[in-house]
Amino acid sequence: MESHEGQFYDALAALYNDDWGTVYLDTARRLFAAHLQPHLTPNAHLLDLCCGTGQLAAALTADGYRVTGVDLSPGMLAHARINAPAANLVTGEMSTFALDDRFEAALCCFNSLNHARGVRHLIRTLLNVRQHLLPGGYFFADLVLAEGYAHSWNRTATVDVLGGECQMVFRYEPRRQRAYCDATLRLEGQPQVQVRMRQHVFSPKEVYEACASSGLRLESLSPIPGDPPTGRVLLLAQASQMLQP
Numbered sequence: 001m002e003s004h005e006g007q008f009y010d011a012l013a014a015l016y017n018d019d020w021g022t023v024y025l026d027t028a029r030r031l032f033a034a035h036l037q038p039h040l041t042p043n044a045h046l047l048d049l050c051c052g053t054g055q056l057a058a059a060l061t062a063d064g065y066r067v068t069g070v071d072l073s074p075g076m077l078a079h080a081r082i083n084a085p086a087a088n089l090v091t092g093e094m095s096t097f098a099l100d101d102r103f104e105a106a107l108c109c110f111n112s113l114n115h116a117r118g119v120r121h122l123i124r125t126l127l128n129v130r131q132h133l134l135p136g137g138y139f140f141a142d143l144v145l146a147e148g149y150a151h152s153w154n155r156t157a158t159v160d161v162l163g164g165e166c167q168m169v170f171r172y173e174p175r176r177q178r179a180y181c182d183a184t185l186r187l188e189g190q191p192q193v194q195v196r197m198r199q200h201v202f203s204p205k206e207v208y209e210a211c212a213s214s215g216l217r218l219e220s221l222s223p224i225p226g227d228p229p230t231g232r233v234l235l236l237a238q239a240s241q242m243l244q245p
């Protein structure tokens, strides 16, 4: 079963909106307030890359920021348009989206950067982010490292959804640095839908090197505490003051 991440998130958008869209929200807001906000002007224009169903974009616009959200999945963006009506929401791929705006900061939250499909895609994504930042702008993201996948990606889960259920099989392949989620959506009166999502498991060294070769100076790659431990790290990087075209 091969599937494009956009198809996975399109199929599961309603479930994501009802369930997972707020799981990381408090953590993201706390980290934002502690690590990014001190660098921003009050009404800064922010890029929410892989904005999903837009709960973070909604919180940021309520705080007075201007927010542009980019996501691959039209299904996720449809929810984001309801949740975050003040945000500008655009369909786009992380390494190729092209906007005229330049941002004080870009955010990429809740495992989204792990959707880069390997080191080269990560570098292309960081280069694209850097090109959308103002000189000296910040990139704020989280990443799940190998220990996080080892801890939480070998399991199955069945979740009730409106009119049916969704079964998910999570699988981590350490040798290939990949993690998968195979989801089967069974809704009454509808054909069964099977979709796959893949994440890439980057080492800290790969992340350091990808930032360096994308013109982003890594300020920190520090564990985000959690109980149970999440294996998630906060990435904070700054674009140089003298940006190349």
Ligand SMILES: C[S@@+](CC[C@H](N)C(=O)[O-])C[C@H]1O[C@@H](n2cnc3c(N)ncnc32)[C@H](O)[C@@H]1O
Residues within 6 Å of the ligand: 005, 006, 009, 020, 021, 022, 024, 049, 050, 051, 052, 053, 054, 056, 070, 071, 072, 073, 076, 092, 093, 094, 095, 108, 109, 110, 111, 112, 115
């Ligand atoms: C785990 S969700 C996180 C959503 C949101 N940031 C949050 O905190 O809830 C990952 C999001 O990344 C998007 N995504 C996956 N691959 C992408 C890509 N290559 N380019 C842009 N968005 C992508 C998905 O559509 C999905 O909305």
